[in-house]
Amino acid sequence: SQTIHQWPATLVQPVGSPLSLECTVEGTSNPNLYWYRQAAGRGLQLLFYSVGIGQISSEVPQNLSASRPQDRQFILSSKKLLLSDSGFYLCAWSVSGRAVGELFFGEGSRLTVL
Amino acid sequence: GENVEQHPSTLSVQEGDSAVIKCTYSDSASNYFPWYKQELGKRPQLIIDIRSNVGEKKDQRIAVTLNKTAKHFSLHITETQPEDSAVYFCAAKGSNYKLTFGKGTLLTVNP
Numbered sequence: 001s002q003t004i005h006q007w008p009a010t011l012v013q014p015v016g017s018p019l020s021l022e023c024t025v026e027g028t029s030n031p032n033l034y035w036y037r038q039a040a041g042r043g044l045q046l047l048f049y050s051v052g053i054g055q056i057s058s059e060v061p062q063n064l065s066a067s068r069p070q071d072r073q074f075i076l077s078s079k080k081l082l083l084s085d086s087g088f089y090l091c092a093w094s095v096s097g098r099a100v101g102e103l104f105f106g107e108g109s110r111l112t113v114l
Numbered sequence: 115g116e117n118v119e120q121h122p123s124t125l126s127v128q129e130g131d132s133a134v135i136k137c138t139y140s141d142s143a144s145n146y147f148p149w150y151k152q153e154l155g156k157r158p159q160l161i162i163d164i165r166s167n168v169g170e171k172k173d174q175r176i177a178v179t180l181n182k183t184a185k186h187f188s189l190h191i192t193e194t195q196p197e198d199s200a201v202y203f204c205a206a207k208g209s210n211y212k213l214t215f216g217k218g219t220l221l222t223v224n225p
Binding site: 034043044046049059090101102103105106107108 | 146148150156157158159160163203212213214215216217218
């Protein structure tokens with residue numbers, strides 16, 4: 001069966017420090033991968049999505065970047081964190097291709113920038 | 115791009131009552147409409163979905179209706195229970211790989 005893991009689960013970082021959140025999917029190949037951010041415990045904002053290795057689409061201009069170095073690995077990064085980067089970050093995957101289908105979310109990473 | 119509006123933002127009901135959450139979408143090409151439930155501190159999980167060739171779908175106490183002409187869809191929960199308390203998100207998927215979510219509805223079921 002397919003599983004998705006993301007880490008770390010929680011982190012507290014000072015303003016200006018770097019960030020790296022990692023997500024891996026097991027049990028499937030060539031998944032579509034997504035990074036969402038959830039601020040203030042509510043709405044899900046799509047940050048990045050990827051339909052293949054090295055293919056990253058950015059949804060909003062921001063202080064973050066994403067990379068997909070391997071088929072089932074998706075990384076969210078920042079060189080210098082801002083206070084506004086605080087939030088709950090969720091990685092997700094869906095079956096490859098344009099067919100409609102369910103999004104499967106990781107456990108989430110709660111980031112607090114101080 | 116797609117824009118999804120969700121109402122109400124908060125909903126409080128008594129146990130046993132019904133709850134209805136409504137969403138509208140903007141992209142007429144959207145063809146997939148899932149609903150996710152997120153309990154406090156946990157990941158969102160799919161509870162029901164509907165595709166554009168269907169007008170209604172039911173799964174026990176949960177039902178979703180879709181009106182393509184009006185571009186709106188709704189979640190109906192009957193005989194609510196305290197464990198139904200959570201944040202519910204609607205979403206719409208158009209002719210791309212992206213799901214666009216509504217801002218969520220915090221449902222509280224009072225015993």
